Amino acid sequence: MNIALFGYGKMGKMIEQIALGRNHTIVAKIDIDTTEIDFSRMDVAIDFSQPSAAFENIQQCLEHKVPIICGTTGWLKDFDNAVALCKEKNGAFIYASNYSLGVNVFFELNAYLAKMMQNLNQYRVSMEEIHHTQKLDAPSGTAITLAEGIIKNTGYQGWKLDTVGEGEIPIVAKRIDDVPGTHTITYTSKVDDIEIKHTAHSREGFALGAVVAAEWIIGKKGVFTMKDVLNLG
Numbered sequence: 001m002n003i004a005l006f007g008y009g010k011m012g013k014m015i016e017q018i019a020l021g022r023n024h025t026i027v028a029k030i031d032i033d034t035t036e037i038d039f040s041r042m043d044v045a046i047d048f049s050q051p052s053a054a055f056e057n058i059q060q061c062l063e064h065k066v067p068i069i070c071g072t073t074g075w076l077k078d079f080d081n082a083v084a085l086c087k088e089k090n091g092a093f094i095y096a097s098n099y100s101l102g103v104n105v106f107f108e109l110n111a112y113l114a115k116m117m118q119n120l121n122q123y124r125v126s127m128e129e130i131h132h133t134q135k136l137d138a139p140s141g142t143a144i145t146l147a148e149g150i151i152k153n154t155g156y157q158g159w160k161l162d163t164v165g166e167g168e169i170p171i172v173a174k175r176i177d178d179v180p181g182t183h184t185i186t187y188t189s190k191v192d193d194i195e196i197k198h199t200a201h202s203r204e205g206f207a208l209g210a211v212v213a214a215e216w217i218i219g220k221k222g223v224f225t226m227k228d229v230l231n232l233g
């Protein structure tokens with residue numbers, strides 16, 4: 001499979017290694033300085049760029065009929081436009097805030113726990129995410145997906161960083177050294193805490209998941225999620 005990498009930073013380089021190990025070819029490495037892009041040799045594109053660049057990269061891929069796997073976080077104000085464009089162009093598109101198998105299992109666990117906690121008013125939920133100091137967005141895309149999973153299954157109506165009002169989930173975002181990504185959800189009562197936690201040991205799981213998604217999307221049309229790819233739940 002011929003893969004184009006939009007964004008050749010920490011994730012782009014890790015994805016290249018995994019893709020070569022699975023006998024794929026990297027036909028383009030597109031970075032902020034790239035002036036001309038040849039879409040003709042691409043079977044699929046994988047975007048791990050930056051919040052301000054992701055939507056334009058997605059648009060270009062859909063216009064050129066190249067299936068696009070997007071892992072960039074922090075651009076979701078344009079998500080509905082990306083979905084609409086994908087439908088208009090009869091294209092193929094996946095966005096996931098987190099491509100690792102472990103976090104996608106964790107998303108399911110989070111929803112299941114939230115359902116169990118929905119009527120237990122003695123507990124308050126909170127979330128903490130920890131990432132490396134180069135991360136541009138806060139809270140992480142993964143934390144937002146986790147918050148949405150809680151909101152869907154409980155009476156919580158929203159989330160906010162740090163201090164919150166009634167009915168909102170507080171998210172604390174910490175930036176420490178080179179932490180790849182740690183997410184903790186805690187339900188606290190006067191007498192105890194219930195805590196679930198996912199700790200990434202490296203970026204390998206994110207990169208492998210993105211390549212698996214790229215392999216999966218070939219020949220498909222529509223907007224999909226990692227739940228479709230992994231057949232979870």
Ligand SMILES: NC(=O)C1=CN([C@@H]2O[C@H](COP(=O)(O)OP(=O)(O)OC[C@H]3O[C@@H](n4cnc5c(N)ncnc54)[C@H](OP(=O)(O)O)[C@@H]3O)[C@@H](O)[C@H]2O)C=CC1
Nearest residue numbers: 007008009010011031032049053071072073097098099206
């Ligand atoms: N969904 C998931 O599973 C995961 C998502 N992420 C997300 O992926 C994104 C990238 O992360 P990471 O690799 O760590 O970040 P890096 O900063 O290491 O890499 C981003 C790269 O994108 C480049 N870039 C900037 N503008 C453009 C553009 N217009 N087109 C193409 N490339 C561009 C940057 O170039 P320059 O340095 O020259 O600006 C840089 O090389 C982030 O949004 C992060 O949150 C990260 C891990 C997992």
Ligand SMILES: O=C(O)C1=N[C@H](C(=O)O)C[C@H](O)C1
Nearest residue numbers: 073097098135140141142181
């Ligand atoms: O920027 C990162 O590094 C990561 N970003 C994603 C996010 O915002 O959730 C996924 C992972 O946690 C690493």
